[in-house]
Amino acid sequence: MYYIDTNVLVSYVFASDSGHCASRKVLEILADKEEKLYTSSFALVETCNAICRKIIKEAGWRLIDPLQRYVNIFVDAEERCRYLLSVIISFLKEKLNIQFVEVEDFYVLVPTIFNELKIPKIFKESIDLSYKLTIRIKDLLHLVYAFMLSKTHNIKYFLTRDVENFERIKDKVKQLLQIEIYFII
Helix, strand or coil, X not given: CEEECHHHHHXXXXXXXXXXXXXXXXXXXXXXXXXXXXXXXXXXXXXXXXXXXXHHHCCCCCECCCXXXXXXXXXXXXXXXXXXXXXXXXXXXXXXXXXXXXXXXXXXXXXXXXXXXXXXXXXXXXXXXXXXXXXXXXXXXHHHHHHHXXXXXXXXXXXXXXXXXXXXHHHHHHHHHCCEEEECC
């Protein structure tokens, strides 16, 4: 019943990340307790982007074992990115039982107040919450995914490392969405 933010996933798999130890401890404790851990396709896309940025632009990144040994086989950045993403998804599913959940209904086109414009339901919900939760769109989208998944997967908690952006709205999120934000520091 936990939604996992991208920054927690990335810090878990990158041993060189400053939040690796904290993310690893929390996620493995929850997995050992057989808690339900969920994330979205949006987190998957963000994770892919973060992985590729690290592989291509950053020196000194290091993955947890055994992932680092596997990725060292590839020299080409594109091959590394593709391979690593597939391995990470499989690894997270197997090691932590994280489920990457997608609900087709989130993308059903619904009317808006903008001249009969229709947009996916998840974006409509994001627009409706924008004035209540004034945060960056990527953070808002994660909250909206968690909120919409709470109806089908009973999400109660949102795990993030992003204290700066979520601290000021955590009480409002709990009030509006009935989801508690927990920080992994």
